[in-house]
Amino acid sequence: MAFKLAVFLMLGSILASWGTYIYDNYRFLTTTSYKKILTARSKCDHCEKQLKLINLIPFFSYIFQRGKSSCCNKPISRKYFYIESLGILVGVIMAFFDQISVGLLTSLLIFLIFLDERYKEIPITLNLLIIILVTISIPNISLNNYVTPLIVMAFLLLIYFGFLLIKKKEGMGLGDIILIFSISLFIGFPNILYLITIASSLLLLKIIFTQKYKEQHAFGSWLAGVFLTFILFQEFYVFEGSVTI
Ligand SMILES: [Zn+2]
Numbered sequence: 152m153a154f155k156l157a158v159f160l161m162l163g164s165i166l167a168s169w170g171t172y173i174y175d176n177y178r179f180l181t182t183t184s185y186k187k188i189l190t191a192r193s194k195c196d197h198c199e200k201q202l203k204l205i206n207l208i209p210f211f212s213y214i215f216q217r218g219k220s221s222c223c224n225k226p227i228s229r230k231y232f233y234i235e236s237l238g239i240l241v242g243v244i245m246a247f248f249d250q251i252s253v254g255l256l257t258s259l260l261i262f263l264i265f266l267d268e269r270y271k272e273i274p275i276t277l278n279l280l281i282i283i284l285v286t287i288s289i290p291n292i293s294l295n296n297y298v299t300p301l302i303v304m305a306f307l308l309l310i311y312f313g314f315l316l317i318k319k320k321e322g323m324g325l326g327d328i329i330l331i332f333s334i335s336l337f338i339g340f341p342n343i344l345y346l347i348t349i350a351s352s353l354l355l356l357k358i359i360f361t362q363k364y365k366e367q368h369a370f371g372s373w374l375a376g377v378f379l380t381f382i383l384f385q386e387f388y389v390f391e392g393s394v395t396i
Pocket residue numbers: 195196197198199200220222223224225
């Protein structure tokens with residue numbers, strides 16, 4: 152158990168570092184070649200030197216160098232510490248439920264929330280990974296499971312293109328529609344309708360509270376947030392149930 156926990160903690164921590172790197176350099180990464188992405192390494196925020204392998208995980212830098220960078224001895228942003236802690240928390244959750252796919256799904260959803268809020272888009276790669284993880288997470292999945300999600304997605308695409316035709320602009324992102332496909336695959340019908348309603352209401356509340364009526368708002372982040380809550384709630388429920396039986 153201790154060994155497994157250590158592996159999951161490492162995994163959560165590495166995922167968090169990786170996610171932070173993509174989050175910070177998203178615009179650069181989406182406009183550059185794949186070769187550059189694969190060879191790119193994180194740089195120090197102060198002196199721009201490439202980080203050593205050991206320093207790629209900021210949590211270790213925090214412990215071993217007391218929050219200072221090894222290249223120029225300047226303080227490392229606290230942001231990394233918090234993100235790292237979040238990654239470790241996800242690692243604990245993964246170990247607790249003993250389900251890597253659900254743990255990875257949780258991590259990707261957290262990542263999606265941050266990315267969509269900042270850049271107002273969901274990369275297709277992220278959406279595809281979520282579809283794969285949802286598929287893996289469902290026990291005894293069959294083709295029947297895909298019927299409802301496909302109907303929901305067809306319906307939303309109809310609205311999407313109708314809106315595009317009449318208003319000449321996107322009412323909802325295509326990325327959001329693909330995300331809704333994955334979510335309905337996981338939670339089914341009519342749960343997907345409740346989830347969309349809750350996410351829309353929360354977004355509406357946010358718009359009213361911030362009074363930013365004219366700006367573009369991310370919807371996918373709210374869908375992902377409500378979905379995440381649903382998964383954690385369900386996992387705890389199932390876990391409790393398996394204990395009492
Ligand atoms: Zn430095």
